[in-house]
Every structure is written in structure tokens, then in C-alpha cells.
Amino acid sequence: MDISEYKVEDFVLDPDFKKWVLNPDRETNIIWEKCLEDYPEKVDQVKVAREILINLNVKTRKLQTADKEGLWRAISGKLEEEAPGVGPAAKTVPIGIQGTIRRIEKRVYISRQNHWAAKVASVALLVFALGAAFSLYFDKPLGEEKQLKPEVMVHATSPGVKSSLTLSDGTKVILNSGSKLSYVKNFSSGEREVFLEGEAFFDVYRDEARPFRVYTGEVVTTVLGTSFNVSTRDGEMISVALVSGKVSVKSSRSDTGEMLLEKGEMALVSTNDFSMKKKVFSEEQVIGWTKGMIVFDRTPMQEAFAILENWYGVEIVLAGNIPSSLVFSGKFKEETLANILRGLSYSWEFDYTIRDDQVKIHFK
Template sequence: MDISKYKTEDFVFDTHFRKWVMAPDMESEKFWRQIQQEYPDKAEQMEMARNIVILLSKKKRRISDQDRRKLWDRIEGDIQIPESRSPDRPVQLTAGNREAGGKTALKVSKFSPVWRVAAILLVFLGLAYLFFHQVDQLEPGGEEEPIYAVHQTEKGIKSTFKLPDGSSVRLNSGSELRYIKKFEGDSRTVLLKGEAFFEVVQDKSKPFIVKTDNFLTTALGTSFNVNAFPGKNIQVSLVTGKVTVEDISQQDSAVTLERGESAFINQDLQTITKENFDMEKVLAWTDGTILFDGTPVDEAVRILENWFGVRIFVKSNPNKKLKLYGKFRNETLQNILEGLSHSVDFDFTIQDKEVTIDFH
């Protein structure tokens, strides 16, 4: 295959690419990461193809309402639609904006926004048809692709469930976990985007692996928390047992954690550092508790948006050195903001799913 000539649809139909997206192993990770380094101009096509594969790999031919919303969010993020803005309009601080910082939007100067949306939808639907048509035309006895289970939580929603091996997962708001059903193969690999707490059933013949971007966390029987929201550094915190954390793009990068230790992964520098962690602070979310302990305002905004499924606008820019403190268990957003406003001088309004904060 000549990757230099690949377009989005070529990646979608590449069997090895699809397997890498849905069930990566050490060999495929090294291969495709090398491709990304050799062909940086293909990054946009690969990312679009990845999103399409994730949506189309589900056995249902009918796109669900949730998948349709995700596709629409993707389209909106890829289109520049001019928008008038008054000088006093609040600055929107949302997790989506921060995570998409610096991303180049598609520029189609000859068409209106409506036609641009229609064009992208047609491309996606065309790929969907071709993808399923190709799968239907496979000869009997051909290689059958594995079936995947996907657990997703919307912002404001948390979920607890069991994996096929009996391991327990607590999935935080705005997170996604996917894996091959029945854990076929020689490992129990799950792919995480967001945050989850795992209580793993021991099985020495099949190690339990959590993949987050370039990093693998491997365990046999243990409990640990993984915080890996897009655009943020990753933190793996061990509660019981023992795990190893490694960067699959670098040799000899594995770090072993003992109980009470965390691995902090700097995605920009591609480094892993180890230190002790505050168990109450890291696991507070699993007990319905929001704990601000010297938390920057922008991080607090992200947490509250994710926790309550709201959009928060900040009208005036607070001091960058401002830190928030407070512990709130099973409290309403109204009560949390009232509590914080007593120690940090700001006014706020809540209207449906939108919150406005005005620092004095």
C-alpha cells in the first residue's frame, strides 16, 4: 500500500487500519504511529477515518440518535461559520473549545454553510454505504471482524457496569470505553477516553490492559483509576495491587506502580513521572463528591460542565492565579456555585443548561 496516495476512504477500507483503531496491539501501534510521523499531512484524513470506523464498526446499520449527535458535533467542529459577536458577549469556556484549540477548520469559500454541511453529510453517508456494501460482499469463510461493545456516558451522567470477565468499571461523565465482546484473544484490552475506575478480576493468562492514546496500563488483579480526558495529561492512580504504565512509542519506558502511587503522563513531552497521590482527591468523583483543592478556574469550569452537563460562560476574565477550594458531595450546581462565591467574589445565573459567571 502507498500511504502517500491514501484518502479518507482508503484508510476506512484498510483492514489493518480498522483493526488498529478498534483493537490495537503493540505491533499495529508501532506501525501506524510510524506512519503518522512519516506522513504528517495525512493526520486530518486519518482522524476523520478513525471517527468513521468507530461509528460504522457497530453492527447496527441504522445510526443511533447518539451517534447522529456525535457526527453533527464533528461536522460543526470542521466548519467555519461566520458569526457576529457583540463586544460584551460572554467568552465561552467549554471543554470542547479548549480541546479543539488550534485545530484548522475546513475552508470552503464558494458555498454557503448549509451547502457545506450537506456536502459533508453526503460524503459520510456515501462512505457508510460503501463500507457496509463491501462487508456484505465478503466471500463466505473470509476473515470476520470482531464485534465491539461500547459504553458511553453523556456529560452529567455516570455509569457502573461489569465487563465480560467480571471486572467492574465506574465510568465518569463524558467518557467512553470500548472493547472486543467476550475479550477474545490473549489479553483483556479496553480503550478509554475520559475517566474510569477499574476493579479487575485476576486472570494470569490474560492481562488486563487499558489503552489511552499512546499509553498502556497493564494489570492482572487490582483496582486503579485512569484519568485521560482528551487534550489533558493522563494520570493513572493505583489503589490496590500492582500495574505497569508504558509509552508504546518508546522503548524501556515502563513504570511500575505500587499502592498509593500515581503515574503522571505529560502528553506534550511524552514523559512518565511517578509520585504519591491523595486518594480522597483522586477517587472523590466515584463517591459523588466534587473536590476543589487549589483548582484553577478553567479546570473547575471543565469539571462542572462535565459533571452537570451544562455550558458555562465567563463574562470577565478572573486572575489566572485564582484557585478554588471546596468539597461538595451530592450537591446541586446552584449550591456549589453559591458556596464558591462566598470565598471567591463572583455573581452567577443559571438558565436551563447555560450558566454565566461574572467575576468582580
């Protein structure tokens, strides 16, 4: 019998179930015991239906004393004779509904306990397996087993925006506008390596066990603890200017080996043939940008305008009698673009208009 969809009211209205509750016999007991064995989850509903039927029966029919005694014997007793066709070794089947319910409830309880224990064991096994897998995964050297993909952090600034950040090792970085810095989160590989596009100033936290390396294309700058500026702004040159400490600069495409810099020295690496040269530099001119300062020192016109475009996040459009060669020298600290253009216009003789993020310059 399929009682999978039975609710309490279905049991109450089922005549066979009613007979089992009120007038149990061997046949009905075998049938309903089989049902509960097949659907043990229905035992709670069976108990409620039984109580309803008993209460209804008490209200509608007054049992005679003999009937009560006979019913009690039928419910509480066990059948001693054998079922037809069953050998003497067969187990005795109890006739009472309460006995069946208690037996099924016990079975459900044991099943739930076993299920819970199995779940606990499964979770424990899963934790152990994950721990073992984690250990094996990271104990193997690189190349022997596929490594977990590291999380790469990227800090980028738009033209006109500068940014300051502190890396997980304590190194402080000032990122110039229109630049990008990438590195593995927390330097999880054990190496302190960053990749730079644009310009940045580094104040490196000293850690002799882990040198700090800045990759700019084919050029690698290695330090232990120092402050320096790296720039790839000039499409033809990569510059590394040392403010304090010592650094080594090396190109993977050059045969000249590494170049060691002392304080106040700058390495210039050509992006064409990767040749390197060293020179002294003006700290104000090279890292003045970190203090809100623009310094022009006989700076060509195109380079000066490119600096202003990136600094203020604008586009500069030239018109009129554009000079073929023009240089400018000057210093501006935390000035507005309008004030800088006004100062330049006196020497370069041009008119200008600023509208939103576009600047039009007309040479006279």
C-alpha cells in the same frame, strides 16, 4: 395440449376429456396420458373431474348391460395389438383413465419422495459445509485468512451522566461523565483489552492467564487483578492512579520503558513528549468522583469550571472582570450545582444565574 391453466371445471367441459372418461379409446388415452406426464401436478384435479363426469353420466343415461361390460373391458384391459408404425419391442399403452391416473400418481409420489430426500441431503450437505468452513476459518492463524470482523462494544456517557458496568470477565468499571469505553465483545481475541477516552475507575477481576490492558492513546496500563483510576481529562497529562494491587504503565512513544506502581502511587504521562513521572496521590481527590464527591485542592479556576461543566452537563459562560489566576480548595459530596456555585461565589466574588443547561457567571 397445454393444460397448465386447467381447473376442475375446464376438464369437465372439455369434450376430449369427457370422451376419455366415458368412452376411452387408444387415441384419447395416448393424448391425455401425454398431458398428465407433462403436467403431473394436475392429477388430483383430473380425479375430481372424472368423478363429476361419471356421476353426471349415471344420472342422465342408463347404460345397457352390454355397454357396461364393454366399457369395463375398455377401461380395465390393455391393448395387445401394436400401434401403427411401432415395432414389436414397443411397450403396451393402457387404455383406462384409472390406470393412467394410478401410474401418474405413483410417479408423482416417487418424485416427491426423491425431492424430499434431495432436500434433506442438501440441508445435511449445507450443514456439513458450513461446519467445515467454520472450522477452517478459525483454525487458520491471523493473517493467513481474512478473519470475521469482531463485534465492538462501546459504552459512552454524556456530560452530567456517570455509568457503572460489569465486563464479561467480571471486571467492574465506573465510567465518569463525558467518557467512552470500547472493547471487543466477550474479549473474543483471548486478550482483555479496553480503550478509554475520558476517565474511568477499574476493579479488575484477577486472571493470571490473561492480563488486563487499558489503552489511553499511546499509554498502556497492564494489570492482572487490581483497582485503579485512569484519566485523560487533562489535555497535557494522562494519569494512572493505583488503589490496590500492582500495575505497569508504558508508553509506546517513550524510551524510558515501563513504570511499576505500588498502592497509593500515580503515574503521570506527558502527551507532549511522553515522559513519565511518579508521585503519591490523595485517594479522596482522585477517586472521590466514584462516590459522588468533588474535591478541589488549589485547583485553577478554568480547571474547576471544566470539572463542573462535565459533572453537571452544563455550559459555563464567564463575564465581567475575569481573574487571570485563581485557585480554589473545597470538598462537595452529592451537592447541587447551585450550592457549589454559592459556596464558590463567596470566595471568588461573582454572581451567577442558572437557566436550563447554561450557567452565566459575572465577576465583580
